[in-house]
Amino acid sequence: MDRVIEYVGEVLPDGHLSxxxxxxxxxxxxxxxxxxxxxxxxxxxxxxxxEAWTAFRRLGQDASPGRxxxxxxxxxxxxxxxxx
Numbered sequence: 647m648d649r650v651i652e653y654v655g656e657v658l659p660d661g662h663l664s665x666x667x668x669x670x671x672x673x674x675x676x677x678x679x680x681x682x683x684x685x686x687x688x689x690x691x692x693x694x695x696x697e698a699w700t701a702f703r704r705l706g707q708d709a710s711p712g713r714x715x716x717x718x719x720x721x722x723x724x725x726x727x728x729x730x
Contacts, residue, residue: 654688 651672656664665673673679690698714724 651669653666653669655666658664673681714720717724
């Protein structure tokens with residue numbers, strides 16, 4: 647009997663597909679099993695794109711004020727303990 651497992655993966659920069667851990671565990675129970683792979687490209691809708699850009703543009707607008715003075719100009723000193 648055929649078993650169908652569906653998930654949404656991501657094409658990684660090296661061309662491999664990401665596979666969620668629970669799927670990898672399921673496949674590990676049957677090593678060397680042949681599987682059929684069907685790829686369906688998922689294109690975001692215009693509304694999803696607009697929501698993503700809106701969220702991106704809001705970044706930093708609702709951030710809590712920093713606790714360190716001049717954090718932007720003293721970045722290296724605060725993070726790494728060295729003068730920039």
